[in-house]
Amino acid sequence: MRVLYPVAFCMIFVGINVKLTQPAETTSAKVIYGLFQSYDSHDNGMIAFVLMGFLVLTTSLGVFCYKKRFYKAIKLYIISNSIALLLIYAFFHFHNVAQSQSLPISLPTAAFLTLNFGCLGVISLHWKSSRRVHQFYLIMLAALTALFLINNLPDWTVWIAILLISVWDIIAVLTPCGPLKLLVETANRRGDDHFPAILYNSSSYPGTPETTRSNSTQLTQFPSSATETTPTPQTDTLSATSLVNHRFQEVRVVEGTIRLGMGDFVFYSLMLGNVVQTSSVLTAIACLVSNLVGLTITLPIVTLSQSALPALPFPLMIAAIFYFSSHVALTPFINECTTRLVLF
Amino acid sequence: MGYLLTTCCYIAAFSPSVALFYTFIAHDPVRIILFFLGAFFWLVSLLFSSLAWFGWSQIVSNSFLTPLAVCIVAQEISRVGYFMLLKKAQRGLNKITEQGQVSVAPGVSDLHNARHMLALVCGLGMGVIAALFYTMNAFAAFSGPGTIGLPEALQKGYLDPNRAGKFLPLYYVLSAQLLTLFNVTWTIMVWDTCHKISRIPSAFVPGVAAFVSHLLVSYLSALNSRGFYVPVFSVQFLILLICIAYCNVIMGGTIHSFVNAIGQSFVDAATLKHLRTVLEERRRRTQQQSVPDEPLTERAGPSSSTEMT
Numbered sequence: 001m002r003v004l005y006p007v008a009f010c011m012i013f014v015g016i017n018v019k020l021t022q023p024a025e026t027t028s029a030k031v032i033y034g035l036f037q038s039y040d041s042h043d044n045g046m047i048a049f050v051l052m053g054f055l056v057l058t059t060s061l062g063v064f065c066y067k068k069r070f071y072k073a074i075k076l077y078i079i080s081n082s083i084a085l086l087l088i089y090a091f092f093h094f095h096n097v098a099q100s101q102s103l104p105i106s107l108p109t110a111a112f113l114t115l116n117f118g119c120l121g122v123i124s125l126h127w128k129s130s131r132r133v134h135q136f137y138l139i140m141l142a143a144l145t146a147l148f149l150i151n152n153l154p155d156w157t158v159w160i161a162i163l164l165i166s167v168w169d170i171i172a173v174l175t176p177c178g179p180l181k182l183l184v185e186t187a188n189r190r191g192d193d194h195f196p197a198i199l200y201n202s203s204s205y206p207g208t209p210e211t212t213r214s215n216s217t218q219l220t221q222f223p224s225s226a227t228e229t230t231p232t233p234q235t236d237t238l239s240a241t242s243l244v245n246h247r248f249q250e251v252r253v254v255e256g257t258i259r260l261g262m263g264d265f266v267f268y269s270l271m272l273g274n275v276v277q278t279s280s281v282l283t284a285i286a287c288l289v290s291n292l293v294g295l296t297i298t299l300p301i302v303t304l305s306q307s308a309l310p311a312l313p314f315p316l317m318i319a320a321i322f323y324f325s326s327h328v329a330l331t332p333f334i335n336e337c338t339t340r341l342v343l344f
Numbered sequence: 345m346g347y348l349l350t351t352c353c354y355i356a357a358f359s360p361s362v363a364l365f366y367t368f369i370a371h372d373p374v375r376i377i378l379f380f381l382g383a384f385f386w387l388v389s390l391l392f393s394s395l396a397w398f399g400w401s402q403i404v405s406n407s408f409l410t411p412l413a414v415c416i417v418a419q420e421i422s423r424v425g426y427f428m429l430l431k432k433a434q435r436g437l438n439k440i441t442e443q444g445q446v447s448v449a450p451g452v453s454d455l456h457n458a459r460h461m462l463a464l465v466c467g468l469g470m471g472v473i474a475a476l477f478y479t480m481n482a483f484a485a486f487s488g489p490g491t492i493g494l495p496e497a498l499q500k501g502y503l504d505p506n507r508a509g510k511f512l513p514l515y516y517v518l519s520a521q522l523l524t525l526f527n528v529t530w531t532i533m534v535w536d537t538c539h540k541i542s543r544i545p546s547a548f549v550p551g552v553a554a555f556v557s558h559l560l561v562s563y564l565s566a567l568n569s570r571g572f573y574v575p576v577f578s579v580q581f582l583i584l585l586i587c588i589a590y591c592n593v594i595m596g597g598t599i600h601s602f603v604n605a606i607g608q609s610f611v612d613a614a615t616l617k618h619l620r621t622v623l624e625e626r627r628r629r630t631q632q633q634s635v636p637d638e639p640l641t642e643r644a645g646p647s648s649s650t651e652m653t
Contacts, residue, residue, distance in 0.1 A: 004377070280481070281480060281484060282477060282480055282481065285473075285476065285477075285480070286387055289380060289383050289384055289387060289473065290384060290387060292380055293380055293381060293383075293384040296377055296380065296381070321391075322387065322391065325391055325394070325395060328395075328398060329391075329394040329395050329397060329398035330390065330391060330394045332394075332398070333390075333393070333394035333397045333398070333411075334390075334394070334477055334478075334481065335481060336397075336408060337478065338478060338479075338481050338482050340408070340566065340568065340569040341515060341516075341519060341565060341568035341569060342408070342412065342562065342565050342566050342568065342569070343478070343519055343522065343523055343526075343561055343562050343565040343580075344390075344412060344415050344416070344419075344474070344478070344562060
């Protein structure tokens, strides 16, 4: 439950932002700017594969660094990532939002606001802050990454990338020599709880009633999370060359604590953003619900099996089924019902 | 204007469900999860029925009523499936907790003895998502640059079959409310059948009643597109009332107690009982606060020390 709220929050945030930045009339025929220079659908698959390759590379590199105890390199990389995202990309994104909503904001104001936002984010991620703020900025980071990807990738590339990354997730977590499995095992062997993965820490079981742990966990969890803030925020999101690598997509259970890799956040909200961009609100809600349900189905399995599991494939698969079938059948059916005022 | 109308529509359409949600569901995370699962099961049934509709519409053109029946059947099947899943989960959880571990989801085990509450929670999930899907497109259209059918209906003053004129938002709102409450009642009925059918053979009555009323309501609403709004809605509300009374009987009440409770609730609403209880509680709380207990003094401790420094 503790994990579901932030995931839902992240996805809804991305959806709203995509909706806001979207011009009112264009629903299809997206113009692709920027990095990848793909104006036709030929290269879509290629881009996804390049992305995938980069991801595999960075994952392996990160795990290598961790095994060899190159903590400095990892930390530097992460800090540069979060600065690039929270300060620079946030600025551009809010500029976009303001432009498409035709809000006249002066440049100094915008700079001031984003500087406040980003600096607080960087400080709270890498130094110390209260737990809520820390979690909020983790979510923001994931959301901004997803927004960046959505704005720069063509529609179909997003789906191909999601497919590939789900496959990679399975490989990395489940196969014996997968990097994520190595990472988890190394971390377990060294016994440090705070291995440099970017993980959303929820301090409870998925289904514990909140009334029973309202006070006690607050007190017990706060110091531990405060000590964890320094190494934990490994935001494997964007480098200065602005590409992604989501290394640590797994759900892990440590002593009743569910941890969800930030990569999961990114890809859930990436999918939702794409859905919002390309189809109706109806489909988006269907995808949101099915995604959350997929996650709720995954989480008890993790708790039962007591091991790291890939959290991506199952929810995304359900959501993809809904997305594609809603294009064919669901939306027309609902439209038919609605226009005839037929209760169903 | 459009946005205002849309907001009003949403508020009015989902006020019953929000009230139910806050009284029964919001305080328990497990119930929220069950709520979402109910929504998901409804979505799955809708998915199958819409696929069936798609296939059917390829063969027979311009037929809508047969796929509607398929949709209803699929919904009831999904209800039964959800019930079976929950039973299985409860059994599994009981098996796990017997081994001496902490229960993974304590709330599900707790809800073992409260099956009607469970039915309400899941049915509300189904109803809310159904109402949302039903009304969202229409409300989005209301918020748009123009309101459907408004100028023409005002000028000519006649009912276009598909456009009810200025009362169209009201009809959508009423339909959404109906849909939400109906789903709750149907779920309670169907689950009662599912619970008892293995022991008492005559327990199929509630399930059949739910199915029949579902069919009846849906096919009645098909008359909406011919313009019979008022009779259709009055009959539907009558059916809803009967369904609620029947659910009350299932839960162990009698007709007499049901009527009594309704009368009591009207009296309460008229005499602002809710407001009175809130005021009462606030007064009680202020009385309690006048006698400070230990946490308060603890919290007051550091602040007073900072004042001293």
